Amino acid sequence: MGDIKAQIKGFRIGGKIRALRQQKRLTLQELSQLTTLSKPLLSQIENEQVVPPLATLLKIAKGLNVGIHFFFEDEGNRQNYVLTKREDVREVDSVPRPIVNDVSRPYLYHSLAQGLRHKHMEPFLVEFEKREWDDKLFFKHEGDEEFLYVTEGELEFHYAEEIIQLRSGDSIYYDSSRPHGMVAAGQDKARAVAVLYTKE
Numbered sequence: 445m446g447d448i449k450a451q452i453k454g455f456r457i458g459g460k461i462r463a464l465r466q467q468k469r470l471t472l473q474e475l476s477q478l479t480t481l482s483k484p485l486l487s488q489i490e491n492e493q494v495v496p497p498l499a500t501l502l503k504i505a506k507g508l509n510v511g512i513h514f515f516f517e518d519e520g521n522r523q524n525y526v527l528t529k530r531e532d533v534r535e536v537d538s539v540p541r542p543i544v545n546d547v548s549r550p551y552l553y554h555s556l557a558q559g560l561r562h563k564h565m566e567p568f569l570v571e572f573e574k575r576e577w578d579d580k581l582f583f584k585h586e587g588d589e590e591f592l593y594v595t596e597g598e599l600e601f602h603y604a605e606e607i608i609q610l611r612s613g614d615s616i617y618y619d620s621s622r623p624h625g626m627v628a629a630g631q632d633k634a635r636a637v638a639v640l641y642t643k644e
Contacts, residue, residue, distance in 0.1 A: 457501070457515050462490040464508050478507035498553060498568065498640065499583035506585070511642050512566050518559040526560040551626075556637070566640045572599060572628040581625040588620040589641045597634030601626045610636075 465475055472490075476483045481503060488494040489504075496504065498512075505512045556567040577600060592601075593615040601608040601616060603624050610616065610626075618624065620640075628634040 456492060457496065458490045458492040460515055461486075461504055461508070464510065464514070465490075468508065470508075475504070475507055479503040495552075497551070497583075498638075499585060502585045502588065502640075502642070505642070511563075512640060513561075513563045513642075516555045516558055516566060517561045517563070523560065526557050528556050528558070553638070564641065566642070568638045568640070570636050570638050572597070572626060572634045572636070574628040574630070574633060577602060577625075577627055581627065582623040583625055584621055584623045586621045589617070590620045590624075591615065591617045591639040591641075592626075592636050593638075594634065594636045596636075597628055597632055598630035599626045599634050599636065600629035 465472070470478075472483050472486050475481075475486055479486070481500060485494065485500075486504075489496050489500075501515060502512055505514060508514075551570050551572045553568040553570045556569055557563060557565075582602065592599075592610070594610045594612050596612055598612070599610040601610050601624070603618060604622050608616065609629065
């Protein structure tokens with residue numbers, strides 16, 4: 445994401461969404477109906493004004509009938525692996541946080557397999573803000589699985605009716621078709637590696 449809105453290491457998510465939507469001859473209104481996301485939010489995402497949270501990106505991917513990896517791959521990439529060095533993962537505090545369900549998302553994310561094609565998993569480094577839990581932060585996406593490994597700080601993980609405390613070194617693998625969400629629970633921000641597997 446770096447210092448350019450909605451750009452992840454040269455990949456404009458909004459531009460990819462618009463191009464694919466137009467290729468499929470869908471209006472913003474039709475995509476809104478397919479994803480249950482508002483037309484203004486979709487417009488902001490396409491115009492690079494908002495970086496969509498992962499759950500929102502998953503809804504858009506399903507609405508456009510592609511895997512979430514579509515937004516992070518490079519068609520010209522013929523490599524068999526992608527190496528992400530720690531200096532390639534920049535701070536993204538300058539990126540505006542998207543507002544979904546009337547609340548701002550409590551996290552930012554960096555793709556850890558940028559550009560690689562034909563992936564079945566999508567790994568991210570996710571940074572969570574310290575904030576109070578709000579049930580509007582719940583998300584679910586049918587048919588997907590997720591794995592989360594906390595690398596720094598503490599997380600309060602909400603899974604349906606359960607609240608699970610996760611500390612650095614803890615991990616959780618879960619069915620993401622059930623309502624879930626998380627916020628940093630310690631004194632500072634928290635970081636985790638999240639891997640999404642989308643069944644297509």
